[in-house]
Amino acid sequence: MKTAEKILLTSLELFNQQGEANVTCVDIALELDISPGNLYYHFRGKEVIVNALFDLYLARASKILVSPSSEELNIERFFYYLYCLLDSAHLYRFIYRNPTDLIHKYPTIARSFEKLLHSKEQAFAAILEHFQQQGTLHVTDSQLQSLTQLINLVFTQSQNYFLLTKHDVESEDISFQSLCWIHHSIAPYLTIDEAAKHALMASIKSQATSINTNADGALRQEPIRIG
Amino acid sequence: MKTAEKILLTSLELFNQQGEANVTCVDIALELDISPGNLYYHFRGKEVIVNALFDLYLARASKILVSPSSEELNIERFFYYLYCLLDSAHLYRFIYRNPTDLIHKYPTIARSFEKLLHSKEQAFAAILEHFQQQGTLHVTDSQLQSLTQLINLVFTQSQNYFLLTKHDVESEDISFQSLCWIHHSIAPYLTIDEAAKHALMASIKSQATSINTNADGALRQEPIRIG
Numbered sequence: 001m002k003t004a005e006k007i008l009l010t011s012l013e014l015f016n017q018q019g020e021a022n023v024t025c026v027d028i029a030l031e032l033d034i035s036p037g038n039l040y041y042h043f044r045g046k047e048v049i050v051n052a053l054f055d056l057y058l059a060r061a062s063k064i065l066v067s068p069s070s071e072e073l074n075i076e077r078f079f080y081y082l083y084c085l086l087d088s089a090h091l092y093r094f095i096y097r098n099p100t101d102l103i104h105k106y107p108t109i110a111r112s113f114e115k116l117l118h119s120k121e122q123a124f125a126a127i128l129e130h131f132q133q134q135g136t137l138h139v140t141d142s143q144l145q146s147l148t149q150l151i152n153l154v155f156t157q158s159q160n161y162f163l164l165t166k167h168d169v170e171s172e173d174i175s176f177q178s179l180c181w182i183h184h185s186i187a188p189y190l191t192i193d194e195a196a197k198h199a200l201m202a203s204i205k206s207q208a209t210s211i212n213t214n215a216d217g218a219l220r221q222e223p224i225r226i227g
Numbered sequence: 228m229k230t231a232e233k234i235l236l237t238s239l240e241l242f243n244q245q246g247e248a249n250v251t252c253v254d255i256a257l258e259l260d261i262s263p264g265n266l267y268y269h270f271r272g273k274e275v276i277v278n279a280l281f282d283l284y285l286a287r288a289s290k291i292l293v294s295p296s297s298e299e300l301n302i303e304r305f306f307y308y309l310y311c312l313l314d315s316a317h318l319y320r321f322i323y324r325n326p327t328d329l330i331h332k333y334p335t336i337a338r339s340f341e342k343l344l345h346s347k348e349q350a351f352a353a354i355l356e357h358f359q360q361q362g363t364l365h366v367t368d369s370q371l372q373s374l375t376q377l378i379n380l381v382f383t384q385s386q387n388y389f390l391l392t393k394h395d396v397e398s399e400d401i402s403f404q405s406l407c408w409i410h411h412s413i414a415p416y417l418t419i420d421e422a423a424k425h426a427l428m429a430s431i432k433s434q435a436t437s438i439n440t441n442a443d444g445a446l447r448q449e450p451i452r453i454g
Binding site: 019021022097098099100101103104114117143146147149150152153154156157158160161163164165166180181184185188189 | 246248249324325326327328330331341344370373374376377379380381383384385387388390391392393407408411412415416
């Protein structure tokens, strides 16, 4: 592995563990056992590293975010899609540890982050509207809006909530837990019968387990496309 | 008003507007047009100010948090209770801007904050269980757990979400919006009829409006008690 890649991986690990604000370039160099000068040769300061990691996250999330095709789209696939997005956010979880301050500190990230959040919100709303028109989801327009916002709240804030309530954020169960909350918010509005709802929950659980045992699973899957 | 009170009020205002991390003691003294020495005479550093404000928040929240009496408790009163808690959190909103870093920075706050979060979670769970036993809320135990966690997520993280999505966090509509999310999560499990659900929503809206026009309304109300 090239030094630049090693620096990025180590930085990601330290940022995820301790929070970006609590890690300096010297900490990263020490962890890698290289001189700060060598690190500086590859990345001219922490901001450059943070930006590079954010770009990696953006590329990964965008690849998944491609709106799903309406023909192939069903509730089960929607939850799989949400899981892949949650999983990529979990991989770069330092971004969601304290996004308000991160944005305040790095204005270049602020714009991309805002765009990503907006794209997510639009994608969720489009998918839910599709289910609404299809009759799978029985909601009024204001319930649909609440639901979209709740999914977004879970997406952007569950990490912070888990840190606050002393859950083990290293564990990937965290993404599954977030998915359960989304399932709780959406399930009563689904017109599928109780047996299908139970099957959905079981399928969410098994998908979560299969991704957990397959480190790069989310990336190897083809994104679902909208026609 | 005494100087010490003025210092606390001004600090609260600046912390709420700019975030505690972005405000120094010199900023507070400048805003009050007093010397940093005079400020230091009253509060020996920012940590003392932050602690004093946190204690004020804790006193206010604890007063409301007193578990509601089971005879008097109905869904409408539960939402009013949630609104009062949200309203007090909104008044001290700097605490919820970035709680993970606040706790990391001020270990004395960490313990009280953890206790408060735990008390809230227990109070919500107890109230929901009461509704479950009463038959007003038709949920399984795992749904009840999800619901309690979702309410807690909204409580601790909506502020951060609003900052991230560029909502006007100064506005008190924010508390009403949070209440709508909780309503969305709980409504499908309520056994009351559609008309009663609409009446509940209308009542939430009118209570929110009456508190908004009555700056200290939440405090003047007697806390609801559990027998």
